[in-house]
Amino acid sequence: MYIHAVSHYLPTEVVGNEHFTQLNGLSNEWIIERTGIxxxxxxxxxxxxxxxxxxxxxxxxxxxxxxxVDLIVGATYTPYDTIVSLAHEVQHHLGIPDIPVVSVSTACSSLLNAIEVAEGYFALNKATRALVIVSEHNTAYNNEQDKVSGHLWGDGAAALLITKERQNEGDFAIKSLLTGGAAHTPKATTGVMMKPMDGGVTMPHGRDVFINACQYMPKASQQILDRCGLTLDDVDYVLPHQANLRISRNVMNTLALPESKLISNIERLGNTGCAGCAIALSEQWDMFQKGQRIVVTVFGGGYSYGAMLVEV
Known part of the structure; x- marks a missing residue:
């Protein structure tokens, strides 16, 4: 598989930490120290x-x-309409008839699961050009007065054209992709929740989320390298789910990789859910050099996880 092109969209309104200082007394320094945002x-x-x-x-x-495009895969955990999915809305915009249109949700891991759905259609010869869209409207469900997680969330979207065969020399090759569920762990189903009719986004067990994210993202990263016969020395960049800068730094430390190889946008954008990694990939697209390898690794509520190796 190949990533032929990628784009991102960010709303224009910027909400700084001072908003939460005024709202619930959380200082700029406190938020940055604990989240990096x-x-x-x-x-x-x-x-x-x-x-x-x-x-x-x-x-x-x-x-x-x-x-x-002969396949559209949408991904989100913050739907606007639970019947007319974002994928159907995009098909309506494009006006392309009679193609598979599906939407997936595995919390913040949904990007990789959406790409994996495309991989399955490709393998079955049911599609060759997939449009993958990730979009999160976290602030629609967020309680800003929640001192635990109210200051974490941001909105944004990204789109990728994934193709079965290489289209041109500038395409990024997806060398391998894996995903998994970790709902067997004791607090997986209560660590992070989003119940529209019952309090919106809540994080009752933030520490458990932190611990498991710090375990599963480096583990998945190593597994994807092993599959490809590569070592950590072959990695040029790591792009982790943009949940918390402390988690990202912990992942880099576990992998014994320098922070100079970390790609992060959480400082400017907050946690943009499953859109975060794709937004960062789009932002950095023109900066990558031929031959460079990027490990994308994710972790989401539920719990879900995954990793993908991309080569420029």
Missing amino acids: QERRKAATGENTNTMAVEVTKRLQEKTDLST
Whole structure:
């Protein structure tokens, strides 16, 4: 598989830490020390998961032709409409008839599961060009007055054109991809929850989330390298789920890799859920050099995890 093109969309409103200082007394220094977050983006009135998905698709259309897409896979845990998914909204925008259109949710790991769905369609010869869209409207469900997690969340979206065969020399090769569920662990199903009718986003067991994320992301990263016959010395960058800068640094420390190889956007964007890694990939796309290898590793509530090795 190959990533032929990628785009991202961020709402224009920037919410700094001072907002939470005024709201519930959390200082800028306290938030940065514990999360690394300095600011985040918030969707405007009238924006939602589906509108951001369409907007980011328009941006991808400016880069590449989407008229021959034969599969659309959407991913989110913050749906605007639980019947008309973001993937269906994008199909409606593109006007492409009679193709598979599906949506998946494995919390913040959904990006890799969405790409894995495309991999399955490719393997069965049911598709060759997949549009994968990840979009999160966290602030629609967030309780800003929650001192545990109210300051973590940001909004944004990204889109990727994934192809079965290489389209041109600039494509990024997906060398291997793995995902898994870790719901067998004791607090997996209560660590992070989002119940629209019962309090929105809550994180009753934040420490357990932290501990498991710090275990599963480096573990999955090592597994994906082993599959490809590579070592950590072959890694140029690590792109972890943008949940918490302390988690990202812990992952790098566990892998014994320097922080200079860490890709992070959480400082500017907060936790943008399953869109975070794809947004960062889009932001850095033109900065990568031929031959470089990027390990994308994710962890989400539930719990879910995964890793993907990408080669430029």
